[in-house]
Amino acid sequence: MRKQVPGAAASLLVIGATSEIAVATVKEFIARYPKTSWQIHLLGRNDAALAQLAADFHCSWGHYDTSMTPEEQQACLPEGAIDYCLCAVGYLGPQFVAEHEPHEAALITTANYTGLLPILDAVALRMEAAGHGSLLVISSVAGERGRRSNYYYGAAKAALTAYLSGLRCRLLPHGVHVMTIKPGYVLTRMVAGRKLPPYISARPQTIARDIVTATAQRQPVLYTMWAWRFIMAFTRLIPERIFMHLRKF
Ligand SMILES: NC(=O)c1ccc[n+]([C@@H]2O[C@H](COP(=O)([O-])OP(=O)(O)OC[C@H]3O[C@@H](n4cnc5c(N)ncnc54)[C@H](OP(=O)(O)O)[C@@H]3O)[C@@H](O)[C@H]2O)c1
Helix, strand or coil: CCCCCCCCEEEEEEECCCCHHHHHHHHHHHHHCCCCEEEEEEEECCHHHHHHHHHHHCCEEEECCCCCCHHHHHHCCCCCCCCEEEECCCCCCCHHHHHHCHHHHHHHHHHHCHHHHHHHHHHHHHHHHHCCEEEEEECCHHHHCCCCCCHHHHHHHHHHHHHHHHHHHHHHHHCEEEEEEEECEECCHHHCCCCCCHHHEECHHHHHHHHHHHHHCCCCEEEECCHHHHHHHHHHHCCHHHHCCCCCC
């Protein structure tokens, strides 16, 4: 596949812009391509935090929440072409609460999958019409196998991953790059307070570097850190009869 680097000017739309991974990735794009004049638009649900970020990045922002109607979501998009779109929306949720409260289970599903479809579809149509663009969406390795500790989140991420796979096939002939980003453990507030194995836990800055590199290479799927590709290949191979007894999972 041909390499894609931004030209003299490029637009970047960030959905879920208050995400620590998203902030690190915006900084990495700017640092990696200092000669590019970036036109950045941030979307998210925490208006105060967005206004602060927009001041830091000298860019525009708008309100976005996965509970908005499809019409409201479509209206969130900025005018003009979208060269790059990073979607970092995600909600791990308390698994134990979801097991007992259907409302919490629905919240996790909406935030990680169903609620994202209207805006992702709108971006996809815009890029398809323009004949170019990179749609970069953060899913998770959690979507590769249901685990007792986070299966509502994992199921929604699995659906997101399958959606992106199909979207990538559809948009390829139109010159649009769709990348599924599958982080393992990342040290952000999403997993704050959890004991994570240090050798396979990454800082958001590491994930950001991988995302920007893989975008230029037009990779379809990115595992980050890379070791997770092998960890998940092994995890997928474990027969269900054995997997269901493994307490670690
Ligand atoms: N951290 C990890 O270990 C890890 C591992 C694998 C995948 N991921 C994925 O990486 C992405 C970024 O996560 P992160 O680690 O950077 O965590 P984060 O800082 O908690 O970011 C999550 C983002 O999603 C937004 N969000 C949550 N629910 C939303 C909703 N209903 N509507 C709109 N926005 C919503 C949050 O907005 P607010 O700021 O308003 O809360 C925030 O911007 C997510 O997709 C996550 O699932 C993370």
